[in-house]
Amino acid sequence: MTLKEIKIRAIEDALIAANGNKTRAARELGVSIRWLTTWVRENPELWRFRNNRPRAGRAA
Numbered sequence: 807m808t809l810k811e812i813k814i815r816a817i818e819d820a821l822i823a824a825n826g827n828k829t830r831a832a833r834e835l836g837v838s839i840r841w842l843t844t845w846v847r848e849n850p851e852l853w854r855f856r857n858n859r860p861r862a863g864r865a866a
Contacts, residue, residue: 814851817842821855828855 816835824830832842846852 813845814849817845817852818855821846821852826855826857 817831820831820834821828824834828842828846829839832839835842846855
């Protein structure tokens with residue numbers, strides 16, 4: 807597993823845990839929102855997280 811694959815896996819896990827919210831996922835990963843947004847945009851594996859809205863309703 808390459809470093810890129812590990813990063814993608816970590817980002818994907820954080821975004822799923824944050825219900826698709828990039829702001830919360832970036833905070834959890836300890837990276838900037840801009841960095842996270844760029845990674846999501848540049849990697850087709852993460853394209854389902856391109857918007858910054860939670861997936862299902864409002865997060866509690």
